[in-house]
Every structure is written in structure tokens, then in C-alpha cells.
Amino acid sequence: MPVPYRVDTPYPRPEHLDRNIRYARILLNSYSGQGSELTAVMQYLYHHQMAERQRQDVSDCLRGIAIVEMHHLELLGEYINRLGLYPTYSFYQGTRRMRWNSGFVCYGRNLRDMLDSDIAAETKAIEGYERDIRSIPDPVIQSLLRRIIEDEEIHVKALTDLRQTL
Ligand SMILES: [Fe+2]
Ligand SMILES: [Fe+2]
Known part of the structure; x- marks a missing residue:
């Protein structure tokens, strides 16, 4: 059965990846930096819970997307480790190591705010991955990032459709 809110094709496996700290640091930013998968998981979970008593369909969608983001988090973690x-x-900001913090989450005052910030975050995530693809000349990593982008595009579409009903 296809998992909702993701493309129904497998994710590339991190086999034959050589140690490369520069690449790992770039991915670490998408893993746990400001506009990262970790931030996305936390933001979607919060928005899912806030939407629960107002719009069950919106709440369910946000939960479904959160699960896919958690899968992205796991995949990036696996690659970073390899x-x-x-x-x-x-994550790294230049040579400084920074901690993920809860201030990265856009909480929002109402459902419209929440979906607007979610759509903006997805768009930024896609741009970030496109930047990563240009700075990491490794075909396996590039194909993972392209595959993740396909899911993010599904998220933009689902969120934009819901936003129009609010
Ligand atoms: Fe993601
Ligand atoms: Fe997404």
C-alpha cells in the first residue's frame, strides 16, 4: 500500500559512500539546521496537534507529512553517519558548531498562518536541497536529494490545496 504524502518509489541506499566530512557537514545543515528536516518534523507535529479540534482533514494531512519528514531525517542521518x-x-555555521533549538519552529497564530509557514518552509527546503546538489558532486547523494525533493513537491501541492479551503 502506498504511504501517503510521499512518492511511491524507493529511496537510494547509501552504499559505496566514502568518508567525506565536507559533504557530511552540508547534509548536517539540512538534517538539523534552521530549515531542516528536524525542524519540519517538530513544526508539523505541533501544527497537527493545533489543527486537531478545528479541522480533522488538515490535522491528518500534517501528521502524514510529519511522518515522511521523519523518514527524511532518518535517511539524512544514515548518510551523514556513513x-x-x-x-x-x-550543525555547523562556518566553523562554529550550533545546536538545534525550538526557536526554529514557526508556531503560527492560526491555521492559515501555520499552512503559510509550512508552504514557505517546503519551498525553502527544496531550494536548499538544490543548493546541496550543486555543492556535492556525488551521484548517490545527489539522487537521494532529488528523491527527497520529489516528496517535498507533493507536500507543497497538498498544503496549497488545503490552504485554499481555509
Ligand atoms: Fe523533508
Ligand atoms: Fe516536506
Whole structure:
């Protein structure tokens, strides 16, 4: 049975990946930086819970997307680990190590706000992955990031459709 809110094709496996700390650091940013998968998981879970008593369909969609983001988080963590870094919830800003923090989440005042910030975050995530693809000349990593982008595009479509009903 296809999992909702993701494309129904497999994710590329991180086999034959050589140690490369530079690549790992780039991925760490998409894993646990400001506009990261970790932020997405936390933001969608919060929005899912806030939507629950107002719009069950919106709430269900946000939960479904959160699960896919958690899968993205796991995949990036696996790749980061293979490339030689621990997938901790901290990232690099230049040479400084920064911790993920809850201030990265856009909580929003109402459902419209929430969906607007979710759509904006998805769009930024896609741009971020496109940037990562340009800076990491490794075909396996690039194909993972392209595959993740396909899911994010589904999220943009689902959220935009729901936003129009609010
Ligand atoms: Fe994602
Ligand atoms: Fe997404």
C-alpha cells in the first residue's frame, strides 16, 4: 500500500559512500539546521496537534507529512553517519558548531498562518536541497536529494490545496 504524502518509489541506499566530512557537514545543515528536516518534523507535529479540534482533514494531512519528514531525517542521518559524522542535532555555521533549538519552529497564530509557514518552509527546503546538489558532486547523494525533493513537491501541492479551503 502506498504511504501517503510521499512518492511511491524507493529511496537510494547509501552504499559505496566514502568518508567525506565536507559533504557530511552540508547534509548536517539540512538534517538539523534552521530549515531542516528536524525542524519540519517538530513544526508539523505541533501544527497537527493545533489543527486537531478545528479541522480533522488538515490535522491528518500534517501528521502524514510529519511522518515522511521523519523518514527524511532518518535517511539524512544514515548518510551523514556513513560520511563520517555523528548525526547529532547540531550543525555547523562556518566553523562554529550550533545546536538545534525550538526557536526554529514557526508556531503560527492560526491555521492559515501555520499552512503559510509550512508552504514557505517546503519551498525553502527544496531550494536548499538544490543548493546541496550543486555543492556535492556525488551521484548517490545527489539522487537521494532529488528523491527527497520529489516528496517535498507533493507536500507543497497538498498544503496549497488545503490552504485554499481555509
Ligand atoms: Fe523533508
Ligand atoms: Fe516536506
